[in-house]
Amino acid sequence: MTKNKDADLFDDSAAYGRILGVDPSQVRKKIRGRVDTEDRGSLFNSTDLFGDIIDDFRSVESEPVSRVDPPPEPVHPPEPSARAENENERGAMEAAAELLGADTDPYQGSPPPREDEYSLLDAAYSTLLKDEKLQKDVERLDKIASQDSERDESSDYGDYVLLDRIATGGMAEVFRAKREGVEGFEKIVAVKRILPHLSNNADFVEMFIAEAKIVASLTHPNIAQIFDLGKIDASYFIAMEFVEGKDLRTILSHASDRDTRLGVDLAALIAAKVGAALEYAHRHRDEEGKELQIVHRDVSPQNILVSNEGEVKLVDFGIARAATKASHTDSGSLRGKLLYMSPEQAWGKTQDRRSDIFSLGAVFYEILTGHPLFSGNSEISVLERVRDAQFLAPSSLNPAVPIEIEAIVTRALQKNPDERYQDAAEMLLDLDTYLRKRPAVGASELARFIGELYEEK
Template sequence: MAPSPRKAPPTPFGDYLLLDRISIGGMAELWRAKMFGSEGGGRLVALKRILPFLSMDEEFIAMFLDEGRLGLQLLHTNIAQTFEMGQVNSEPFLSMEYVAGKSLGDIFEHHRKGGEPAPLPLVLHCIAEMCAGLDYAHRKKDGTGRDLNLVHRGLSPHDVLLSFNGEVKVIDFGIAKATGRVTQTQPGIIKGKFGYMSLEQIDGPAVDRRADVFVIGVCLYELLTGERLFPGDNPIDIIEKMRQMQVAPPSQFNADVPQVLDRIVFRALAPNVNERYAYASELGDDLRRFLAQYGERFTQEDLRKYLRTTFAQDVQREEQRLREYAQMTPPKDFDFS
């Protein structure tokens, strides 16, 4: 979604006050909002609602509600929480955890503009935390004990948020594949983001958790090297580059990367799914083991300090915004029903 400069006055929306719009895309818009009512207590949330022209599209509404039902089941420190799924005047919405911070995509762009990759311990810590959240989702069972067989399918560096408090959160399971979803992918339809998909996603709908592992590998590679793995704007050209898989080791771009880390990256990127890490946790464990063996230690507090130093002006703007929002109360005629 592209950032939107529009800043409207607070608008009542059910038990919420819409404060300002964060972004708007082709199908939905995302707002900062305060949640009131019996459960809210003035909590700041990210509220996602579909655009008006899609309000009568039954297929899209079913997909949107699928996202909400799935999100409500995912409770993990490395996944942004979904608080509520509901409707206001027949308009579906999702109320989610608001994460004030930057994305892994922001980190990549910041360091690429600076001419050097992000610090190695930072990258490995964030990717290991990303692995923890996704591994939880991959292993998730429903209320009857049945495997959800969940696959995110839409991962990119912008779907991993780093809060200014040093937390790492995976977001946006909107096109996730999972057992029990009402909507299913039609044959011939590719779900995902070109440049951040596995070959099996492109070739057919039969994907499992290892498709996400491949994309984690893409994110890891790009952050280590400061280069896009599959650059380009033309989907056909990108797919051809993925099929060729002529990938130089990260160590050729970054002198801080030893060969053992090259091997970890290439295992995550294995074109053959049977040669890839079977679980995201295995990749995360190898990254943490590497950090320990090389005497590198990176914690949530280290991430907090890095973000608050590197993006100091953004932190100041966010803190000012939060102070302003803290003073906002619902109008006297606000309907809490």
């Protein structure tokens, strides 16, 4: 092993020292005892080294620790791509610090990995989570982070009163809140508060603020509007339109549980509404007439809300790009994002509006068929399938899909961006052409379907 690789491993000991609750120098001593005897020539072998070191420290703890015998056959990840084979141990440990939420600088003052390396490393390192002992450490750290973010959920928060927490994710927690005014005026809003560990990330905050300012100028019936951007104590927040309803991910999951799915026309309606939101955002200009080049980057079912009245809203424009600067990645949500990435996004290449069109096509495909566009046993396998962009025809999974709709989906999901719809307006035109030939469907029909879906049986 070269001196540089030894140094990388020693630097990476800081994250593991925190996980184990020991001084990093003790971890480095363990490494020194192993560097000359272990072959760590690949991205994955370095995880074995630290797994063994974790075992060494656990063996001397005062309290007994339950041990899980390894499976008789080791679980190997799929054959990595050429890029994965060339990644060094440092990349794996950077991803480890992100997955485990270590409150330290995993880069130790060195430049972070390039954006085009991030998704692959993050996905590759998820194989380490198959270690059940380490998974307990992950769960323990997640619990601590959750406890740190707990606050009185019915309390004053600047100009807002937080009523109840709606959701908590890897980057933010969302509250239903109200803003009060004179003469008993009240307005219900959604307050998205950035989690404390990201409020200390200067790169994330800078990009988050810049994106939020841009998105605040978007006013469209199919985009959840941002009303306010602020900071209270150490946390930044966005106050945005509150949508009383459910996200599309929840609706699709519930439909699957009921062994049903949305009809083709309702699926086309949802795709058209999201397409209209993207078309507006993609062509939006600033006050001087300059195109803002807005790209959502995370068009997915969880970011599409359907109100109880059947209105469709696309959310999270302001946080999608800033997320690339986050130092913590929730491995449970990683696969959910991979499922709707475009091939160029999965390769870490430059993205433009056509990347959003591919993601919308992936969402449309899932609504129509009841199955995600891509699937796999691990994040790595999903990533490779996204990059290949090979999929079954929608009609092979749902014979009710007509040829016109299959043609729209197929064009949106072309691997080569030049062969896709070049903008959302083109896709929207084809969707509208189809819908005009069909019996009229709108918000009331969508609301009726969802109401019946959730009726007690």
